[in-house]
Amino acid sequence: MFVRHLSLVDFRSYPSAEIPLGPGVTTLIGLNGQGKTNVAEAIGYLATLSSHRVSTDQPLVRFGASQAIVRAMVVRDERETLIEVEVNPGRSNRARVNRAPVARPREVLGNVRSVLFAPEDLALVKGDPAARRRFIDDLLVQRQPRWSGVRADYDRILKQRSALLKSAAPVLRRGRGGSRGGRRPEGESQEEARANALHTLDVWDGHLAALGAQLLYARLRLLRDLRGHLREAYETVSGGAGEATVTYRASVTESVAAAIAAG
Incomplete structure (x- = not known):
């Protein structure tokens, strides 16, 4: 191409x-x-x-x-x-x-x-983990464009969940008076409002976990596929002096992420 x-x-x-x-x-x-x-x-x-x-x-x-x-x-x-x-x-x-x-x-x-490859790529080793995740996700999309939709859905749900937490924070806090903080429908008690907010949050958490697991599984699989190419490329430029590897420090294994993503 x-x-x-x-x-x-x-x-x-x-x-x-x-x-x-x-x-x-x-x-x-x-x-x-x-x-x-x-x-x-x-x-x-x-x-x-x-x-x-x-x-x-x-x-x-x-x-x-x-x-x-x-x-x-x-x-x-x-x-x-x-x-x-x-x-x-x-x-x-x-x-x-x-x-x-x-x-x-x-x-x-x-x-x-x-x-x-640009000077900005130094952020991959010097910057925070978000830059590395973004780089991996960009590579995922180039390799399989369908991941663009999963990535966009994850970002959208993350924003909506954050907005819910911000708007419902006064309602979710324990020990606050019934009329203080957070709007709720007329006639709805503080406990009912809190229960509704928690239920909505659970729904967003479920969507976020499922999409996050899909992305995590795809990242782990991508890095697994790249290890051999990385090793060969490093041997070429280093003349066989040492070995290069890449590791993704995830909170769950690839098999667990795959199971969560599959529902």
Whole structure:
């Protein structure tokens, strides 16, 4: 697979750009600040629908523009596919495959596959565990795009559960007076409100556990599959001096996570 042509509209520093590419090595040469990294970032965005440099889409849109477009002609098995993503900060992004709209942008995942190494990747070893989990999840999505949906559902439920905890916190606290803290339907006692909040929390906990177990199982399986490749790659660069391995410190084993995920 390779990108034959990349088109940018209002992406980062580019009002517009048409960049012909091809199989093999392509080297971008220029002064600092001319946008070389922006090109690599654009290709990576098509592969993951996220940036390795920022956590939101707003910085990807050129100052003064309302949206950005990243478009690439991808060749795979001698077959060409046109992938396009419209970046709309504050609104829903849109995507097309061969100029036909798709229902959700994540449906384009898997068409472009990239491996990116950047200075920001030092966060994998220097940063907190969230950066490492995010890296593994990005790799999961590139390998099997269906994990994008599981990941999105997990994030959505986590936010909803957090919102419930915040709004129901006064009700869930013991020892508070009946009328103090937390809104509840008229005629509902403090104990009834607390019981309802706990029941709702149990429901969210169940959904979160099931989706979290699916992600955990997938991460563990991915790292298991990568161990052999990692060992071979390290032997190549080290000349056989030592051995490299990777371990995921999980609270449960892969088999337990698989059982929870299966319900």
